[in-house]
Amino acid sequence: MADFGLTKKDLAGGVVLLDVQGYLDAHTFEQLDDAIEACFKGGKHRLIAKLDKVGYISSAGAGVFIGAIGKAKEKQGDIVLLSPSPNVREVFDLLGLTRVFHVVATLNEALAKFGAA
């Protein structure tokens, strides 16, 4: 698996889908940080992070979402986590983040959280 990859796609209702691949650790997290920051600067605060192809996440990677969700919510947005891999889910559970973030299994469910399904 490559270290890190990300594709960004604009969806209906001002929602942005971030499809993340690879490892989210202290070496790669800034790339996701930058991508989310670019969304915010472009006025997009409704984000779906697709995490099924993320094989590993550390606190540096999880910290990106912790740092960003407050900013998204300030602008009436949110960050929805779509189909996190078992390894990602485990770390979010350890940190207690699954009680804070919406975690969904399908894109339709994610869009429904924004009323855009």
Added chain:
Amino acid sequence: MQVRPTQRSLTITNRTDQLQVVRDFVRESLHAGAVNSGIENRISLAIDEAVANIIEHGYESDRTGSIDLLIEISPGRFQVVIRDSGHSFHPDGVADPDLDEHLREGKRSGLGVFLMRQVMDEVEYSFREGLRNELKMVKYL
């Protein structure tokens, strides 16, 4: 399958691109020791967090240093010892994160040490400033 006694070592430099090397080393060691793969992600996580802390806090960004890892697996016990000669970093001095505060303020610090404590059964630290830091973590299997 029974755990196979295993001892393996690795030396890396203090660069974040070495974290993947560390995780590969941990995974290969666990396989060599026939440890249940269900705890592979958590053990890799704890060790990755410890090494990432040393890389971030142990050395000035322009200083090259080495970090040594020694894994010992025996029936019922996984142990890793991580040694470096950078600035000492005391996990004991890091309080568990208040998640609500972190979310409110967008804070990220302290999460790694919290995960190390969550995953491992023992986290023990000793140091001689500027000479040798040693972090020992144990997970009962």
